[in-house]
Amino acid sequence: MKITKSLVIIMLLIAAALLPVVTEAYFISVAITILTFMTLSISWDMMLRTGQLSFGTAGFFGLGGYTGIIAVADFGVDPLVGIILGGLLAGGVSLLLGMAILRLRGLYFAITTMALASVFMVIIRNLNKLTGGPSGKIVYTTLFNYDSVKVYWLMLGITVGTIVVSEVFQRTRVHFAIDSIRADETVAKSHGVNIYKYLIFVFVVTSIIQGVIGSTYALQYGFVYPESSFSAHYLLLPIAMALVGGIYSTIGPVLGAIILGLSSEYLKLIMPYGHLIIYGVIIVVVVLFLPNGVYGAIKDVTGFRKRRLEER
Amino acid sequence: MESISFMRKHRNLFLLIAVIVVVAIWKPHAAIYGLQRGSLYSLVGLPLSLTLGVVGIMNLAHGDFLSLGIYFVYLFATNLGMDPLVSIIPVFFLLFGLGVVIYKLTITRVMKSGHLNQLLLTFGISMILLEAMNVIWTSRPRSVYVEYSSSSTTIAGVRFGTYELLYVVFAFAVLIALQLFLKKTRLGQATFAVGQNPQGAKIVGINTGFVYLFVFGISIAILGIAAGVMVPRFAIFPSVGSAFTMKSFCLVAMAGLGNLTGILVSGIVLGVGEAIVQSIPGYAGWSDIVFFGVLIAVIMIRSLRRQSL
Numbered sequence: 001m002k003i004t005k006s007l008v009i010i011m012l013l014i015a016a017a018l019l020p021v022v023t024e025a026y027f028i029s030v031a032i033t034i035l036t037f038m039t040l041s042i043s044w045d046m047m048l049r050t051g052q053l054s055f056g057t058a059g060f061f062g063l064g065g066y067t068g069i070i071a072v073a074d075f076g077v078d079p080l081v082g083i084i085l086g087g088l089l090a091g092g093v094s095l096l097l098g099m100a101i102l103r104l105r106g107l108y109f110a111i112t113t114m115a116l117a118s119v120f121m122v123i124i125r126n127l128n129k130l131t132g133g134p135s136g137k138i139v140y141t142t143l144f145n146y147d148s149v150k151v152y153w154l155m156l157g158i159t160v161g162t163i164v165v166s167e168v169f170q171r172t173r174v175h176f177a178i179d180s181i182r183a184d185e186t187v188a189k190s191h192g193v194n195i196y197k198y199l200i201f202v203f204v205v206t207s208i209i210q211g212v213i214g215s216t217y218a219l220q221y222g223f224v225y226p227e228s229s230f231s232a233h234y235l236l237l238p239i240a241m242a243l244v245g246g247i248y249s250t251i252g253p254v255l256g257a258i259i260l261g262l263s264s265e266y267l268k269l270i271m272p273y274g275h276l277i278i279y280g281v282i283i284v285v286v287v288l289f290l291p292n293g294v295y296g297a298i299k300d301v302t303g304f305r306k307r308r309l310e311e312r
Numbered sequence: 313m314e315s316i317s318f319m320r321k322h323r324n325l326f327l328l329i330a331v332i333v334v335v336a337i338w339k340p341h342a343a344i345y346g347l348q349r350g351s352l353y354s355l356v357g358l359p360l361s362l363t364l365g366v367v368g369i370m371n372l373a374h375g376d377f378l379s380l381g382i383y384f385v386y387l388f389a390t391n392l393g394m395d396p397l398v399s400i401i402p403v404f405f406l407l408f409g410l411g412v413v414i415y416k417l418t419i420t421r422v423m424k425s426g427h428l429n430q431l432l433l434t435f436g437i438s439m440i441l442l443e444a445m446n447v448i449w450t451s452r453p454r455s456v457y458v459e460y461s462s463s464s465t466t467i468a469g470v471r472f473g474t475y476e477l478l479y480v481v482f483a484f485a486v487l488i489a490l491q492l493f494l495k496k497t498r499l500g501q502a503t504f505a506v507g508q509n510p511q512g513a514k515i516v517g518i519n520t521g522f523v524y525l526f527v528f529g530i531s532i533a534i535l536g537i538a539a540g541v542m543v544p545r546f547a548i549f550p551s552v553g554s555a556f557t558m559k560s561f562c563l564v565a566m567a568g569l570g571n572l573t574g575i576l577v578s579g580i581v582l583g584v585g586e587a588i589v590q591s592i593p594g595y596a597g598w599s600d601i602v603f604f605g606v607l608i609a610v611i612m613i614r615s616l617r618r619q620s621l
Contacts, residue, residue: 053428101608104615107370107427111565112611114558115604122601134597236435243432274447280439287433288421 016156020149028148032220034261035155039162039213041238041245041253043206046166049248050202051182052102053110057238059117060090060207061214062230066124066131068215069224073139074130079219080143083212090211091204098203102196105185121230136225143219151220158216162209166250169202178202244286246293255295328577335584340470342587348476350583351483354576355538356556357563358486359531365570366507366527369419369430373438374560377532378553380441381407381539383449386548389456396456397478400540404533411532415525423524438557445550453547461544475545482541486534487576503527507570562607582606 020028040057047054064086071082101112124131131137144150169175177198180188189195214234218224237260238253245256263282267275290297336343360374371377381403388399414437422430461475493500505513506523514520546552562582567574582603589599 048428100612104611108565108611108615111561112608115562115607118558119601119604119608122598122604126597240432240435243428247428274443276443277440277447280436280443283436283439284418284433287429287436288418291422291425291429 013160017153020152025148028152030261030265032148032152032155033265034257035152035159036213036217037234037237037241037261038254038257039155039159040210040234041241041257042159042162042166042250043209043213044238045242045247045249045253046169047202047206048242049169049182050178050199051185052105052199052203054113054203054206055110055235056113056117056207057210058230058232058235059113059120060094060210061217061234062117062124062224062226063093063120064090064211064214065218065224065229066137067211068219069137069139069222070130072141072219073137079141082219083143083215086215086218087208087212090214091208094207095200095204098200098207102199102203117230117235121226124230125226131224131226134226136223136229138223139219140222142222143216148220151216155216158209158212163250163254165205165209170250174198174201240283242293244283244290244293246295246297246299249295252293252295256293259294325573325577328580331581331584335588339588339591340468341472342591343584344470344472345476345590346584346587347580348473348479348583349587350580351479351576352476352538352542353556353559353563353583354579355479355483355486355541356535356553357560357575357579358483358490358572359534360557360560361564361567361570361572361575362490362527362534363531364564366503367419367423367524368510369423369528370427370434370561371531372431372434372557373441374535375553375555375557376438376441376445377407377411378535378539378542378556379445379550380410380553381536382543382546382548382552383445384536385539385543386454386456389543396458396540396543400537403536403540407536408529408533411529412525414532415528419528420521420524442550442554449550451549453549455547456543458544478541482537483576483579486537487572490572499523499526559603562603565607566610 019031023031040061044054044057067089068079068082068086071077071085072079077085097116101109101116104112125134127133143154169178177188177193177195180191180193181195181198185195214229218229238257241256241260242253243256244260245254246252260279260282264275264279267278271278286293292300332343332347335346356374356378360371363369363371363374384403384406385396385399388394388402389396394402418433418437419430422433462473463475464471464473494504495501502513502518503523503526505516505518506520510520513523559582563575563578566578566582585602585606586599589602590596
């Protein structure tokens with residue numbers, strides 16, 4: 001069982017890595033977008049596993065993008081270094097903010113993170129000299145000089161890295177700490193789990209991931225613009241993907257990103273205007289009829305079958 | 313004793329009046345614009361507070377229902393030549409019907425599931441509404457012109473638009489109407505009870521399902537009032553209402569759940585704050601930060617105070 005599982009994973013990885021060889025440029029760009037949202041979705045879900053609903057995904061995504069572009073444009077660093085800087089800045093900012101806001105819970109934490117993301121945007125829009133203000137900023141040395149195959153491999157690497165981190169979190173003691181916080185904070189506290197430390201740790205790690213993916217995404221096109229870099233899409237679509245796939249797991253967001261990413265791309269082709277209506281309908285239908293997501297539904301079905309076999 | 317309890321009961325209101333008076337002496341323009349805009353924020357925020365407090369649903373489509381109402385008003389104005397303020401009446405009932413239908417079709421099914429699913433559902437609804445408006449009316453800005461909307465007056469050397477004072481009038485009128493409804497009518501008292509304790513309300517025989525349905529419908533319908541007042545002064549495009557969703561959430565978080573008067577107070581305070589920042593030359597772009605800055609500060613102070621207790 002275990003060997004087949006790892007074989008399947010290796011096959012999937014090879015297939016993903018070889019994708020650019022067999023497909024054309026259009027599909028590679030679709031795949032890059034899907035990977036971007038997949039990573040955001042996984043990182044959002046990792047924070048959710050602690051019981052804290054974060055609405056700051058788009059904020060750290062945009063922050064990373066701006067850091068990357070500014071590092072390349074004003075300080076002339078290599079785009080790859082810019083990506084690392086984007087992650088580091090997002091991590092640093094999240095460490096400082098997390099120390100304050102991770103004392104909040106529930107709705108208040110959610111709204112504060114949402115407000116913080118907007119504060120980032122207002123600050124960046126008004127620091128005209130550094131960020132180009134409302135008109136955005138352009139850089140001419142992009143990631144791998146628009147070589148989308150290399151960008152795809154880098155994106156794939158980041159995504160696989162995120163999946164690995166997420167799985168490590170699921171399998172080590174971090175997982176037990178996180179789960180106990182979500183289940184019952186007071187009990188976790190009284191059993192000696194340092195909730196605050198773990199929350200900050202997870203918050204910083206997920207923010208670094210979001211910053212890295214943000215700067216990669218921005219440097220790939222070589223431009224940032226306040227309204228699009230901090231767009232609510234980078235917050236809401238990952239959430240939708242995680243919920244469609246199934247939350248509290250790594251595979252859920254991955255499945256959700258593939259399903260929603262491909263279907264939205266297909267809908268874009270058959271109806272250029274208003275394809276997002278159908279996308280919204282998909283979300284509503286999934287919420288109403290598959291509340292545990294696709295992965296949850298699959299688990300329910302197979303679990304049911306297993307149980308029936310055992311009964312026999 | 314009596315007077316002290318009166319003061320304490322209306323502490324927020326006195327604070328509000330004091331703030332406005334101080335600002336009015338310092339920057340008269342900012343005080344008037346802030347009062348006007350803040351009232352509009354509260355007018356939009358009040359129904360959200362009602363849904364969040366009673367139904368317990370975070371309606372992410374709040375602002376999009378407002379946009380839809382604005383388009384309804386626009387349709388009445390262009391096709392029937394109806395005055396935007398008069399069209400409030402049909403739009404109110406149209407939106408009420410729409411709210412009821414949407415509640416029956418979707419919201420009622422997620423009442424028992426977690427916050428996340430509810431959020432995602434309303435996010436999906438928001439997306440459907442926004443994109444439908446984009447398809448039907450395109451993103452081209454439209455406007456409805458009425459003569460009285462650009463009138464202005466001068467008091468003590470300060471010139472300001474008089475039309476916007478309607479925001480203040482309507483915000484107070486809606487607040488008072490809601491308070492009267494909650495205190496004086498049977499349905500209102502039932503609503504209040506459900507907001508306080510849904511389980512207990514059910515036990516004493518209140519039809520909670522109907523209360524939820526009614527509150528959701530009426531909340532959407534109140535947005536029709538806001539839409540009618542906004543139309544003469546706003547450019548009409550599909551995402552015109554989107555910004556109001558977040559601002560309304562800010563107000564609810566500041567006021568606390570179920571505090572309707574608090575919505576008006578915090579709305580006006582934030583509106584005045586925004587207007588002050590906007591009146592400083594060269595820093596107008598920073599005005600958006602006021603809402604979020606104050607919100608974060610309030611939430612942090614609250615949580616720290618709770619911890620020290």
